[in-house]
Amino acid sequence: MRAMSDDAALYKQLATIRHFEQTVLDAFPKGAFYGTTHTYIGQEANAVGVLAHLHEGDIVFSNHRCHGHFLAYGGDARGLFAELMGKATGVCGGIGGSQHLHWKDFYSNGVLGSTAPIAVGAALAEKRKGSQAIVVLFLGDGAMGEGVVYESLNIASLWGAPILFVVENNHIAQTTPTELAMAGSLASRFMAFNIPAAELDSSDVRQTYTAAAHEFANLRSAPGPRALILHTARFGPHSKGDDTRDPAAIEELRATRDPLAIHATRLDAAERTAIDAEIHSTIAAAYAQAEADPLP
Amino acid sequence: MTSVLESLNRGLHAAFAEDERVYLIGEDLLDPYGGAFKVSRGLSTQYPDRVWTSPVSEAAIVGVGAGMALRGLRPVVELMFGDFSTLMADQLINSITKFPAMYNGAAKVPVVIRTPMGGRRGYGPTHSQTLEKLYLGVPGLRVLAPNTLSDPGELLKRAILEQDDPVLFVENKVLYPKAVQTAETLKDFEVEQTQTEFAPVHTLRLKGTPAPVLTLSAYGYIAELTREALTRLAFEHEIFCELVVPTQLAPLPANGALEPALLASLERSGRLLTAEEGTFSLGWGAEQLARAAQHLGNRLQAVRRVAAAEQPIPAARNLEDAALPSVEDIISAAREMV
Numbered sequence: 001m002r003a004m005s006d007d008a009a010l011y012k013q014l015a016t017i018r019h020f021e022q023t024v025l026d027a028f029p030k031g032a033f034y035g036t037t038h039t040y041i042g043q044e045a046n047a048v049g050v051l052a053h054l055h056e057g058d059i060v061f062s063n064h065r066c067h068g069h070f071l072a073y074g075g076d077a078r079g080l081f082a083e084l085m086g087k088a089t090g091v092c093g094g095i096g097g098s099q100h101l102h103w104k105d106f107y108s109n110g111v112l113g114s115t116a117p118i119a120v121g122a123a124l125a126e127k128r129k130g131s132q133a134i135v136v137l138f139l140g141d142g143a144m145g146e147g148v149v150y151e152s153l154n155i156a157s158l159w160g161a162p163i164l165f166v167v168e169n170n171h172i173a174q175t176t177p178t179e180l181a182m183a184g185s186l187a188s189r190f191m192a193f194n195i196p197a198a199e200l201d202s203s204d205v206r207q208t209y210t211a212a213a214h215e216f217a218n219l220r221s222a223p224g225p226r227a228l229i230l231h232t233a234r235f236g237p238h239s240k241g242d243d244t245r246d247p248a249a250i251e252e253l254r255a256t257r258d259p260l261a262i263h264a265t266r267l268d269a270a271e272r273t274a275i276d277a278e279i280h281s282t283i284a285a286a287y288a289q290a291e292a293d294p295l296p
Numbered sequence: 297m298t299s300v301l302e303s304l305n306r307g308l309h310a311a312f313a314e315d316e317r318v319y320l321i322g323e324d325l326l327d328p329y330g331g332a333f334k335v336s337r338g339l340s341t342q343y344p345d346r347v348w349t350s351p352v353s354e355a356a357i358v359g360v361g362a363g364m365a366l367r368g369l370r371p372v373v374e375l376m377f378g379d380f381s382t383l384m385a386d387q388l389i390n391s392i393t394k395f396p397a398m399y400n401g402a403a404k405v406p407v408v409i410r411t412p413m414g415g416r417r418g419y420g421p422t423h424s425q426t427l428e429k430l431y432l433g434v435p436g437l438r439v440l441a442p443n444t445l446s447d448p449g450e451l452l453k454r455a456i457l458e459q460d461d462p463v464l465f466v467e468n469k470v471l472y473p474k475a476v477q478t479a480e481t482l483k484d485f486e487v488e489q490t491q492t493e494f495a496p497v498h499t500l501r502l503k504g505t506p507a508p509v510l511t512l513s514a515y516g517y518i519a520e521l522t523r524e525a526l527t528r529l530a531f532e533h534e535i536f537c538e539l540v541v542p543t544q545l546a547p548l549p550a551n552g553a554l555e556p557a558l559l560a561s562l563e564r565s566g567r568l569l570t571a572e573e574g575t576f577s578l579g580w581g582a583e584q585l586a587r588a589a590q591h592l593g594n595r596l597q598a599v600r601r602v603a604a605a606e607q608p609i610p611a612a613r614n615l616e617d618a619a620l621p622s623v624e625d626i627i628s629a630a631r632e633m634v
Contacts, residue, residue: 059367092399092400093400095397095398095399095400096399100394100398102395102399102400102403103402107395107399107403109390109391109394114387114390114391115391116356117356117357117359117360117362117387118359118360118362118363118387118391119363120356120359120360121360121361121362121363121364121365121366121367122363122364122367123363124360124363124364125363125366125368126367128319128369129367129368129369148356148359148386148387151351151355151356152356152359152360154353154356155350155351155353155356155357155360159348
């Protein structure tokens with residue numbers, strides 16, 4: 001396990017994702033990027049708390065909203081900026097763009113739910129190879145509308161795939177509130193396939209960290225699928241400039257569910273200021289480097 | 297004699313014996329059943345750990361195969377009917393064939409998806425189609441269709457063991473009981489074998505006949521019908537043809553080039569008739585004809601396609617026969633061309 005349990009290290013990761021994503025949103029209208037993006041602002045405690053438990057060789061499958069997962073996995077900010085800018089130094093040489101990343105054992109794809117059987121297959125392959133590696137698959141509430149997800153849960157359970165399904169329920173799929181798209185409960189979807197499902201409604205990284213620690217410990221001692229449902233809040237638009245929610249509701253979320261604000265109270269002010277300054281300068285340098293990088 | 301079915305079954309057994317990274321996933325695979333068409337018979341007995349009979353979940357089993365391939369195994373996924381390939385199309389088009397390129401060459405997905413296609417069994421509109429044309433032209437996908445002219449099992453084994461690309465392996469279901477040809481059974485023909493990458497291309501002409509006036513081209517089971525048409529055209533109508541039979545349907549040569557064996561034959565004959573069991577428009581034959589037109593220009597004297605009618609395939613035998621291309625269809629199209 002990485003030495004991520006101390007509060008400063010966790011804060012540093014949260015701030016890295018936040019500042020990266022804010023830079024993306026700020027720079028997009030200036031024409032710095034081409035294409036689209038889906039930012040992770042508000043959900044940072046999920047990626048940071050979950051992926052802190054990875055071992056070398058563990059595998060992550062992510063979705064369209066993958067920047068936070070990628071950075072928490074250890075991905076390089078310059079490479080990610082460059083990928084979004086369509087530069088040769090990008091994570092995938094500018095071919096993948098924002099939603100399609102692969103580095104080491106991290107994979108993302110932009111078709112919701114399509115990663116589910118592939119992640120299950122990867123988990124089964126590692127099991128057959130005897131590697132001890134486990135797979136973490138991030139899904140959102142929106143992906144739960146895709147049938148292939150349920151085919152995959154069934155197979156994961158039947159064949160004992162060592163995989164942790166992490167559902168980030170941000171209560172909105174693009175512009176559609178979850179209550180207009182989902183009948184029944186998230187947990188019962190997993191339990192119907194005999195997959196144990198834990199739930200947490202928190203934006204506190206200590207809590208996501210602890211909940212994930214429990215899941216990883218269980219998964220490593222008794223390999224088989226498990227689910228961790230994280231109720232969370234998306235502060236930004238689905239993509240960019242396409243948020244149809246009441247601004248007051250978003251302000252309320254920002255005031256009560258901000259992972260950085262919640263966790264910052266555990267740091268002394270000077271330490272926090274120092275970390276913020278460091279992250280600002282790291283991200284600014286990564287952006288400048290990516291900007292200067294050549295086209296593919 | 298070895299049937300196509302036996303040859304494919306041997307090819308699978310050989311791949312399993314040679315490489316322990318080979319797995320098979322699909323519906324109803326377990327012995328004594330051995331898969332709906334018995335191609336997988338014996339494997340679950342001999343390799344119980346590596347043959348996984350699955351739920352009826354085409355998208356997920358293809359995706360599981362993709363994930364295994366991504367992590368270094370060499371899975372084969374059996375789809376019970378090619379008609380069901382629509383259920384896994386997203387996996388094929390948006391994941392399996394995308395990963396190698398969109399991850400900038402850093403990922404390989406060597407999965408082989410095997411599936412029977414085709415009619416003439418009375419299975420009706422949703423179990424009789426020839427749908428591979430939907431997947432021709434998907435970048436990064438290799439589509440192979442065996443025939444009786446060379447060992448289908450060898451082609452399958454090489455696709456499993458040697459190919460790093462995803463492969464869609466299309467087996468016409470009427471082909472299964474047919475005999476794999478030998479030098480003896482082909483003794484009336486002059487046979488030339490060339491290769492498209494590792495996949496064979498056969499050019500056939502009747503021994504001792506005059507220069508060809510028409511090139512026929514077909515793949516899979518329709519190549520059988522076309523070979524019969526070639527013989528009858530010679531003996532009954534004195535129309536002398538060559539037949540070019542590819543096994544790799546995609547990718548085709550870059551920049552719109554013709555398959556070299558087909559180009560060579562067209563240089564001799566100046567006329568091209570394609571035959572396929574897929575529907576008529578926007579299909580495999582149309583692509584061959586377009587390439588022929590581009591490369592031969594006004595040296596191309598006539599082109600024509602024989603294909604399935606553009607309608608669902610009926611269950612009733614006489615209606616099904618009428619909807620699918622026959623030897624007579626090929627002969628009459630050929631006669632109109634020369």
